[in-house]
Structure formats: C-alpha cells, structure tokens
Amino acid sequence: MGLLEHKVALVTGAGRGIGRAIALKLAGDGADIAAVDLKPEFCAETCDMVRAMGRRAWAYGADVASAAAVEQTVEKALADAGKVDILVNNAGITKDTLLMRMSEADWDAVLNINLKGAFLFTKALARAFVKQRSGRIVNIASVIGLVGNAGQCNYAASKAGVIGLTKSVARELASRSVTSNAIAPGFIETKMTAVLGEDVRRKLLNQIPLGRLGSAEDVANAALFLASDQAAYITGQVLTVDGGMVM
Ligand code: NAD
Numbered sequence: 001m002g003l004l005e006h007k008v009a010l011v012t013g014a015g016r017g018i019g020r021a022i023a024l025k026l027a028g029d030g031a032d033i034a035a036v037d038l039k040p041e042f043c044a045e046t047c048d049m050v051r052a053m054g055r056r057a058w059a060y061g062a063d064v065a066s067a068a069a070v071e072q073t074v075e076k077a078l079a080d081a082g083k084v085d086i087l088v089n090n091a092g093i094t095k096d097t098l099l100m101r102m103s104e105a106d107w108d109a110v111l112n113i114n115l116k117g118a119f120l121f122t123k124a125l126a127r128a129f130v131k132q133r134s135g136r137i138v139n140i141a142s143v144i145g146l147v148g149n150a151g152q153c154n155y156a157a158s159k160a161g162v163i164g165l166t167k168s169v170a171r172e173l174a175s176r177s178v179t180s181n182a183i184a185p186g187f188i189e190t191k192m193t194a195v196l197g198e199d200v201r202r203k204l205l206n207q208i209p210l211g212r213l214g215s216a217e218d219v220a221n222a223a224l225f226l227a228s229d230q231a232a233y234i235t236g237q238v239l240t241v242d243g244g245m246v247m
Pocket of ligand 1: 186
C-alpha cells in the first residue's frame with residue numbers, strides 16, 4: 001500500500017524536469033495526477049507515464065500566471081478527479097541578468113510565474129481544502145530564495161516570496177488540518193541548469209558537501225514525504241534539498 005492511495009495531486013509545471021519527477025513519484029505511491037503545464041501537450045507524456053503505472057491522469061494547459069486560467073483548471077480538475085488532496089506549486093522560470101541590466105519585463109515574468117502562480121493555485125484550491133478539512137500544499141522554492149544570488153534578483157525575490165507565502169498560508173489554514181511547506185532545492189540536474197558552463201559547474205560542486213548536483217528524484221522524494229500523512233505535524237517549514245550547500 002502506497003503512502004498516497006486514493007489521493008489526487010495537482011502538480012504545476014509537470015511537463016518535464018522536477019515537476020514530472022514529482023508527478024511520477026506521487027503516482028508511484030498511489031496518487032492520481034492532475035498535471036498542469038503551459039500547454040496540455042507538454043504534460044501529455046507525463047500523463048501517459050502515470051497511466052502506465054496504473055493511476056489516473058489528466059493533462060491541463062494553463063499559464064499559472066493567469067488567474068482566469070488557474071480558476072478554470074482547478075474547476076476542471078475538481079470535476080474530473082472528484083477532489084484534489086495535494087497541490088504542488090512547481091512551475092517556475094529564470095530570466096537571469098545583473099540588476100542594472102534587468103528589465104521590468106524580466107522582473108515581471110519571473111515574479112508572475114514563480115510567485116503569483118503559486119498564490120493563484122493556492123487561493124483557487126483553498127476553499128476545497130478548507131471544506132474537506134485536509135490538504136497538502138508543497139511549494140517548490142529554491143536555496144536562492146534563502147541566500148540570494150548575483151544575477152538572480154528577480155528569481156531570488158520570487159522564491160523568498162514563495163517562502164513567505166508558504167508560512168502565511170500555513171498559519172491561515174492550520175486550524176483546518178491543511179499544511180503548507182516549501183522545498184528549497186539546491187542545484188538540480190534539469191534543463192534549467194543544463195545551460196551552466198563547465199567552470200560554473202566545477203565551482204558549484206566545491207560548495208556542495210555531498211559532492212554532486214541533485215537529481216529531480218531527490219526533490220521528488222522530499223515532495224512525497226511532505227505530501228503524505230507522514231508529514232501531518234509539519235507545517236510552515238522550508239526543507240532544503242541541496243546536498244548540504246546551505247546550512
Ligand atoms: P524546467 O524548466 O525543466 O521545468 C519547468 C516546467 O514548468 C516546464 O515544463 C515549463 O513548461 C513549465 N512552466 C513554465 N512556465 C509556466 C507557466 N507560466 N505556466 C505553466 N507551466 C509553466 O525547470 P525545473 O528545473 O524542473 O524547475 C522546476 C521548479 O524547481 C521551478 O520552480 C524552479 O525554480 C525550481 N528549482 C529548480 C532548481 C534546479 O536546479 N533545476 C533549483 C531550485 C529550484
């Protein structure tokens with residue numbers, strides 16, 4: 001019996017990378033998956049993989065930064081799956097450049113997707129969670145939201161914002177047994193980090209006590225724990241999954 005038998009999880013940015021790994025990990029422990037990405041075809045393959053594991057899956061195309069799209073998606077997911085028990089706010093982007101070169105558009109795009117997107121999905125599902133007196137919210141932040149990074153003002157602010165959102169929602173919804181936690185991954189091997197040069201990669205490795213970049217599965221393992229009943233007494237926390245880089 002898996003940890004998530006009879007649960008439904010909605011995962012944003014489930015088309016690839018960490019989001020896909022989380023969807024598959026939760027499905028592996030019994031959850032049905034509502035997979036959200038910019039276009040439904042982006043997460044169709046994730047859904048096929050979930051179905052091959054014997055679980056139900058639905059693909060939804062939505063821009064997490066659009067309130068109307070998020071509300072429609074949540075409505076459809078609740079109708080298709082009958083309920084949602086777990087929300088994983090994972091969709092995120094980077095638009096890196098130094099502060100003095102950063103355009104307003106670079107700032108807005110990152111804040112809108114990484115922070116407002118998490119707010120919109122949390123808000124859209126909060127009523128259902130409160131009504132059913134249960135719910136798990138897992139937000140994918142970043143260690144950059146804890147320590148900052150040159151060239152990532154927008155990204156760091158968005159992820160620090162996600163941490164503030166996580167803690168405030170934890171306080172608001174705790175009386176209904178809804179938990180809200182964040183995972184702060186360090187450097188994880190995905191398309192987002194594939195652009196890093198050899199030099200940067202070597203420097204990074206020197207700062208990671210465990211001596212390797214993380215895998216999407218390392219993050220998914222933490223998401224499974226926080227989404228499960230095993231984490232029922234944990235809320236408002238930030239779990240770093242970074243090989244010991246930030247401690
Ligand atoms: P990725 O780029 O591989 O995947 C992100 C997914 O989100 C894609 O499928 C993309 O289509 C989707 N997406 C982007 N914008 C969207 C939008 N507006 N609406 C809906 N979907 C959208 O990235 P990843 O590395 O898997 O990162 C996933 C999350 O983990 C992000 O929040 C990222 O900030 C965070 N993170 C990643 C790392 C890392 O090292 N890769 C480290 C810390 C945190």
